[in-house]
Amino acid sequence: MYNKEELCKYSNNIRKNIVKMIAHAKSGHPGGSLSAVDMITCLYFNVMDINHENVNSIERDRFVLSKGHASPLLYAVLAEKGLIPEEELMTFRQINSRLQGHPNMNYVPGVDMSTGSLGQGISCAVGMAMANKLDENNHRVYVLLGDGECEEGQVWEAAMAAAHYKLDNLCAMIDYNELQIDGSIHDVMDPSPLDKKFEAFGWHVIEIDGHDYDQIEKAFEEAKTVKGCPTLIFAHTTKGKGVSFMENQAGWHGSAPNEEQLKTALEELGGNDHD
Numbered sequence: 101m102y103n104k105e106e107l108c109k110y111s112n113n114i115r116k117n118i119v120k121m122i123a124h125a126k127s128g129h130p131g132g133s134l135s136a137v138d139m140i141t142c143l144y145f146n147v148m149d150i151n152h153e154n155v156n157s158i159e160r161d162r163f164v165l166s167k168g169h170a171s172p173l174l175y176a177v178l179a180e181k182g183l184i185p186e187e188e189l190m191t192f193r194q195i196n197s198r199l200q201g202h203p204n205m206n207y208v209p210g211v212d213m214s215t216g217s218l219g220q221g222i223s224c225a226v227g228m229a230m231a232n233k234l235d236e237n238n239h240r241v242y243v244l245l246g247d248g249e250c251e252e253g254q255v256w257e258a259a260m261a262a263a264h265y266k267l268d269n270l271c272a273m274i275d276y277n278e279l280q281i282d283g284s285i286h287d288v289m290d291p292s293p294l295d296k297k298f299e300a301f302g303w304h305v306i307e308i309d310g311h312d313y314d315q316i317e318k319a320f321e322e323a324k325t326v327k328g329c330p331t332l333i334f335a336h337t338t339k340g341k342g343v344s345f346m347e348n349q350a351g352w353h354g355s356a357p358n359e360e361q362l363k364t365a366l367e368e369l370g371g372n373d374h375d
């Protein structure tokens with residue numbers, strides 16, 4: 101288990117790589133990548149059993165990035181875990197790169213599902229969790245959803261099926277940053293109250309601050325003890341977390357920083373070195 105200081109160091113480097121690769125590609129989605137860094141760092145370093153040796157094995161936990169536009173986050177975490185080379189991150193969104201704008205499970209080791217069409221990832225995760233039950237495979241399935249993504253009807257079919265099939269090996273997380281592509285989720289198509297809705301669909305719901313490592317870790321631990329229903333971690337987050345001028349700005353959903361903005365972002369994140 102990594103302590104808070106170590107997790108912070110990994111998260112910070114992941115944030116730096118996210119802004120660097122998006123700036124280098126001149127396209128990508130920084131806001132929703134940065135908001136989920138703390139949860140996904142904790143998941144990959146302290147919760148899931150994925151590593152270099154078992155990456156291609158069926159005998160490990162699975163993660164589905166249902167909000168596939170946050171691919172820079174997934175690639176940066178995989179690099180931090182040593183599953184893909186860190187240098188490769190700068191090929192993000194280039195022709196012939198394995199690291200396309202939305203993740204492709206056929207090319208990238210550690211990518212467990214190809215995603216990008218919002219709503220579909222959670223359905224895949226439900227199928228994977230059902231398969232694990234049928235195979236008597238005790239490994240768990242984790243899935244990250246955006247709050248805007250929950251405006252997709254398919255999410256609710258998946259939520260209903262997960263409860264119906266008592267998938268207690270499934271843990272979903274909602275990155276509740278309250279923004280989607282064009283503005284506030286409450287203005288675009290209000291999906292709230294998401295916690296109450298998942299509860300009504302038969303899920304065990306845990307509400308946390310998605311930037312507090314103690315709360316994140318406790319929630320994952322609690323989820324492992326829940327029997328007979330799936331768990332939702334409903335995480336309050338800040339879109340663009342860690343880069344002041346990106347925080348809570350819908351405009352940074354899918355825009356790349358220019359050279360000057362990259363410099364400022366990296367300064368705020370403590371410089372350009374891998375320390």
Ligand SMILES: Cc1ncc(C[n+]2csc(CCOP(=O)(O)OP(=O)(O)O)c2C)c(N)n1
Pocket residue numbers: 131132133135167169216217218219245246247248249250275277279280281339353
């Ligand atoms: C089915 C589908 N419709 C629309 C899009 C375009 N799109 C990409 S990201 C996004 C907003 C998602 O908002 P949210 O889930 O809140 O993501 P986050 O704030 O975490 O970045 C939209 C509408 C898509 N990828 N898939």
Ligand SMILES: [Mg+2]
Pocket residue numbers: 132246247248275276277278279280
């Ligand atoms: Mg959002």
